[in-house]
Amino acid sequence: MANDREVLKVVWEGKIPAKFVIDSNDNDEVYYLNLPRISYFALCTDKVKKHFQRHIEKEDDIWFSYMDVPLKFHIPIGVIYDLLVSDNSLPWQINVHFNKFPEDILFKFPNKDVIESHFLSCLKEADFLKHKGQVICQLQKKDHKQLFLGLQNDKFDQFWAVNRRLMETTEQENGFKNLPLRCYTDDGYSYLQKLITPLTEKGQKKTLKDLLVEFSTPAKKPVGAKTHGIEVPLETELQWLSETLSYPDNFLHLCLIYE
Amino acid sequence: MTENDFRNIILKRLTERNVRESKFEEMVYYTHRMLERNYELKSENLAITLENEKLRKGIDAGGGIDLGSIARIQSLEKKLLEKQEELMDLHKRKSDHQSMIIDLNVKVSDLQKQIEHKNISLNEQQKLNQMLKAEVNLLTVKVGKLEELNSTLKDEHTALHLLFGSLEEKLKKTQAENAQLLERLMKSKAKDAEKMNEENETFLRKKNDAMKRELAEAMGSDSNTILSPPINEDAFFHGCSAPNVFFGDEIPNKVHMKFDSNDGEVNAVRWSPLMERMIATGGADRKVKLWDVGKGNTYELRGNLIGSNQAVTSLDFDSTGTLILASSNDYASRVWGINDHRLRVSINIVILSI
Amino acid sequence: MSVTFTQEQFNVKALEFLEMSEKVHDTWQKEEKENTLFLVKNYKFTFKKEPLNDADDICAIQMLSEVFLIEYHVLLHPSYKVPTIYFNAYKNDKLIDLNDIKLLFCDDYDKEKYEIYNLLSQSEHPILFRPFFMIHPCKIGEVLGKFTETRNFIITFLTLYGPSLVGLKLNNEYEKFFIKD
Numbered sequence: 001m002a003n004d005r006e007v008l009k010v011v012w013e014g015k016i017p018a019k020f021v022i023d024s025n026d027n028d029e030v031y032y033l034n035l036p037r038i039s040y041f042a043l044c045t046d047k048v049k050k051h052f053q054r055h056i057e058k059e060d061d062i063w064f065s066y067m068d069v070p071l072k073f074h075i076p077i078g079v080i081y082d083l084l085v086s087d088n089s090l091p092w093q094i095n096v097h098f099n100k101f102p103e104d105i106l107f108k109f110p111n112k113d114v115i116e117s118h119f120l121s122c123l124k125e126a127d128f129l130k131h132k133g134q135v136i137c138q139l140q141k142k143d144h145k146q147l148f149l150g151l152q153n154d155k156f157d158q159f160w161a162v163n164r165r166l167m168e169t170t171e172q173e174n175g176f177k178n179l180p181l182r183c184y185t186d187d188g189y190s191y192l193q194k195l196i197t198p199l200t201e202k203g204q205k206k207t208l209k210d211l212l213v214e215f216s217t218p219a220k221k222p223v224g225a226k227t228h229g230i231e232v233p234l235e236t237e238l239q240w241l242s243e244t245l246s247y248p249d250n251f252l253h254l255c256l257i258y259e
Numbered sequence: 260m261t262e263n264d265f266r267n268i269i270l271k272r273l274t275e276r277n278v279r280e281s282k283f284e285e286m287v288y289y290t291h292r293m294l295e296r297n298y299e300l301k302s303e304n305l306a307i308t309l310e311n312e313k314l315r316k317g318i319d320a321g322g323g324i325d326l327g328s329i330a331r332i333q334s335l336e337k338k339l340l341e342k343q344e345e346l347m348d349l350h351k352r353k354s355d356h357q358s359m360i361i362d363l364n365v366k367v368s369d370l371q372k373q374i375e376h377k378n379i380s381l382n383e384q385q386k387l388n389q390m391l392k393a394e395v396n397l398l399t400v401k402v403g404k405l406e407e408l409n410s411t412l413k414d415e416h417t418a419l420h421l422l423f424g425s426l427e428e429k430l431k432k433t434q435a436e437n438a439q440l441l442e443r444l445m446k447s448k449a450k451d452a453e454k455m456n457e458e459n460e461t462f463l464r465k466k467n468d469a470m471k472r473e474l475a476e477a478m479g480s481d482s483n484t485i486l487s488p489p490i491n492e493d494a495f496f497h498g499c500s501a502p503n504v505f506f507g508d509e510i511p512n513k514v515h516m517k518f519d520s521n522d523g524e525v526n527a528v529r530w531s532p533l534m535e536r537m538i539a540t541g542g543a544d545r546k547v548k549l550w551d552v553g554k555g556n557t558y559e560l561r562g563n564l565i566g567s568n569q570a571v572t573s574l575d576f577d578s579t580g581t582l583i584l585a586s587s588n589d590y591a592s593r594v595w596g597i598n599d600h601r602l603r604v605s606i607n608i609v610i611l612s613i
Numbered sequence: 614m615s616v617t618f619t620q621e622q623f624n625v626k627a628l629e630f631l632e633m634s635e636k637v638h639d640t641w642q643k644e645e646k647e648n649t650l651f652l653v654k655n656y657k658f659t660f661k662k663e664p665l666n667d668a669d670d671i672c673a674i675q676m677l678s679e680v681f682l683i684e685y686h687v688l689l690h691p692s693y694k695v696p697t698i699y700f701n702a703y704k705n706d707k708l709i710d711l712n713d714i715k716l717l718f719c720d721d722y723d724k725e726k727y728e729i730y731n732l733l734s735q736s737e738h739p740i741l742f743r744p745f746f747m748i749h750p751c752k753i754g755e756v757l758g759k760f761t762e763t764r765n766f767i768i769t770f771l772t773l774y775g776p777s778l779v780g781l782k783l784n785n786e787y788e789k790f791f792i793k794d
Contacts (some may be wrong), residue, residue: 011275018284031294032287051294074737091283103708107735107744114735121734124751125692133577153351157358182694189742193691229280230272236265245269250755 007244011228012038012156016081017091020048020064032091036154037078037228038248041071042115043152054097063106065095070102072189073110074118079253082226083184116148119249123147126180126250127166129195130242133168151248159248166250167243175199175239179250183215183225198239208241209234215256222256232259306333430441516556527573531597533580537561541571547585547595564595566602615754616761617694623767624650627687630767637786646740651688652767656781657681659724679704685781687767691739693750695757696770699738700779701745714746732778764791 014037022029031051035044040048041064049062064071071094081092092143101108110118127136143162150159169175175198182191192215200206212222212234225232227245232254246252313326373464430476531537548566569588576583582603586592594604627643627650634641641654659680686699702709714733738745756773763769768787775781 004266007270007273010270010277012276014273014280015284016280017287030479031291032283034281034287047291047791072737090280104743108710117734118736121736128751129692149354153354155354155358157361158354161361193739195694205532207697228273229276230269233265233268236269240266244266 004244008160009156011245014038014078014228016077019091019093020052020096021093022052022096035077035092037081038076039151040073040115040119041077042073042076042110044077048096052098061095061098061101063101065097066092069188070106072105073107074115075189076247076249076253078228079184079247079255082229082255088229107159112152119148119151120144122249124252125167126246129178129180130166130176130250131208132177135168139165147248163248163250167228167246174203174204176242179238179242179252180246180250181242181254183211183222184253184255185220186256186258191249196238198237206238207234208232208236208238211238212256218259222258224257225254226257227254449582516552516558518558520550521546524570526571527585529574529576529583531580532576532578539574539576539583541585543570545569545571545587547574547583549569549597549600562597562600563602564602566593566595566605567591614758616758617754618689618696618766619650619694620689623689623696626765626767627652629765632715633765633787633790637784639784649688649740651686651740654685654781655685656683656685658683666793683780685779686738686745687771688725688740690750693754695750695753696767697744697750697753698771698774698779698781699736699747727755748778 015034016031016037018035020031020033029052031046031048033047045062045064052062066080069084071080071084085092108116124133124136127133139162146158147162149155150157150162177197179196179198181196182193184191194214196206196211196214198206200210208225212225215222224234228230232241234243242252265451309329310326313329317326356407520540523542525542527539527541529539531539536552538550538552539547540550545565545567547567549561549564551559551561553559564566564583564585567585567589568591571585571587574583574585576597581597582594583597584594586591591605591607593602593606595602630652631641631643639654640656641652644653646649657680682703684701684703688699689698690697691696702714704713732749733746734749735741735744736747753770753774757766757770760766760769768783768791771781771783775783
């Protein structure tokens with residue numbers, strides 16, 4: 001049960017100050033904005049678009065990059081920052097582009113409906129891993145709407161009124177069946193996804209340390225993991241981590257730290 | 260690490276992160292305000308320049324109507340913007356209210372549950388109370404009955420006590436009477452006994468005298484013979500050697516002593532010739548027993564002679580009194596020693612069938 | 614009853630399928646990345662379609678003379694553990710977006726059939742991390758659960774979902790591997 005409201009609220013409130021710079025020749029126009037870590041670019045950048053309106057030819061073609069790496073629209077903002085900005089510099093300088101949309105790397109700029117359906121399919125996948133999909137099929141359409149609107153309008157209680165049901169475990173199950181998580185390695189956007197259970201075969205609670213062992217290859221061994229901008233202690237229990245530090249799409253996005 | 264430890268570390272790190280990352284919040288906010296102000300000013304500027312142009316055109320063309328309509332349009336547009344902003348505000352407030360409603364609903368249902376619990380427990384307590392009162396009634400009734408019973412029993416007890424006292428007195432009286440009567444009886448019996456003794460003595464004396472007279476008469480012819488001194492009665496009957504004298508014999512009619520000598524029938528008895536007071540008895544119990552009969556009524560078992568296989572039928576001592584011979588139903592005769600109780604001889608007679 | 618598959622099961626059956634594919638001269642290939650096998654087929658064609666009515670006259674005429682390439686990837690979804698198809702379509706080497714793709718696959722402009730394409734969604738390829746379209750995996754497990762006696766679940770999956778949803782045609786000669794002796 002994700003009942004640690006204090007931690008949940010602090011996680012929810014994280015914001016990264018970003019400096020949007022347009023890459024045009026005549027003027028270095030700048031727009032500052034605080035981006036919620038848990039949200040997606042497409043939901044927060046209305047004001048950016050409005051500010052840079054006169055440069056837009058076709059609205060779909062706006063895209064962002066940091067240090068020449070295009071920023072993906074369907075990954076939460078906090079994850080991209082933790083992945084790409086290794087020196088944690090603030091504010092986050094993001095370049096805005098209006099042409100040469102990199103189709104092979106990014107999805108086309110999505111409108112809110114597309115983001116909503118992507119968000120919901122992430123929730124379905126996460127619930128399939130946690131509860132074999134049984135909790136999410138009990139939710140009605142208005143609950144789906146409530147989740148997305150809560151995320152979009154920064155309504156913590158509205159969101160968690162429904163999300164807490166997705167974070168529940170019954171008394172027979174001792175934790176989720178599998179944990180929805182993605183471990184990003186240190187080369188760009190690639191991530192590792194495996195079936196991870198919250199308990200060992202003997203029934204003990206697994207910690208982050210055990211997870212890092214499971215994601216080790218003979219070539220690379222991770223020594224730590226970072227999420228939401230902080231390094232997670234190795235002794236953290238995985239079940240608690242999944243319930244409390246997941247992003248709103250119910251996935252844990254961990255950036256692995258190698259030696 | 261316990262759950263609280265890592266959770267606290269994570270919380271600390273998250274708050275630090277928030278502090279770090281929100282340093283720019285104020286500045287961003289102010290830049291937005293500035294930009295908004297900028298936009299407003301620009302649009303105002305634009306509106307003013309348009310008005311200006313219109314005015315100029317109006318002065319040129321003399322059409323004031325256009326100006327007015329433009330101004331109206333602009334004010335309407337402003338109002339429209341304001342209304343749109345109000346609408347957004349209201350949407351936000353609506354979702355705020357919805358979340359409040361959710362919270363309150365949860366609280367209400369909690370309170371209702373509590374009330375139900377309390378009601379249930381109140382009902383239970385009342386039922387318990389009633390049950391206890393009924394029990395109390397029953398118990399008081401029982402107590403009353405028991406007290407009645409108790410008092411009746413006490414009355415009976417005192418009555419019986421009195422009866423007992425009176426009966427005890429009667430008993431004492433009768434016992435005293437009894438004692439008195441016994442004393443009197445003993446006295447009279449003693450008197451009777453004395454009388455009987457006296458009578459006996461007189462009778463005996465008379466007989467004695469008569470006998471003496473007769474003797475004296477019989478011996479009257481030999482008057483020279485010496486009169487023997489008064490004779491002891493016992494010696495008289497035992498060793499008298501006179502040939503013509505006939506004496507009466509006393510036949511025993513009173514039992515001196517009785518004892519069980521053998522288990523079952525007693526077939527033979529013999530006095531020992533040697534030892535005083537020793538008798539041998541033989542009976543159906545296959546044993547020959549030696550007894551010592553003392554003066555008075557005492558008897559003591561001296562020895563057990565075993566060896567016979569069936570009932571002992573007859574006994575005899577030898578002349579010295581050291582051996583005893585017994586015959587038995589088992590076709591045998593046996594000889595034991597008296598002093599050592601040992602079987603000396605056993606003579607079996609086998610009778611062949613004829 | 615829903616079924617799931619392990620990566621090893623998928624790898625084994627994929628290699629079997631590749632052998633069958635070679636024998637019938639189909640163009641499936643294999644690609645591998647860190648022990649994860651997946652199948653790739655590139656399908657080039659030109660669109661021959663009669664314009665139905667005036668409304669789509671213009672688009673139809675435009676489509677007639679173009680070369681299309683559809684790239685199909687068959688792989689095991691890492692979370693749902695069922696096979697699913699990821700694909701991209703290119704018109705003259707330029708990616709087509711979702712609406713045009715639905716037009717490509719839909720023979721007649723039938724509104725009901727058009728709704729089926731709501732099963733397609735845009736997603737990130739779990740191995741190559743590029744944007745692709747995919748068939749949503751949530752019901753595939755149930756459907757394949759009704760065909761547990763199959764010798765090769767990949768062929769069963771492709772038969773059910775390929776031609777009807779994504780225009781993936783399977784050579785009829787595959788049947789000769791499944792005729793009972």
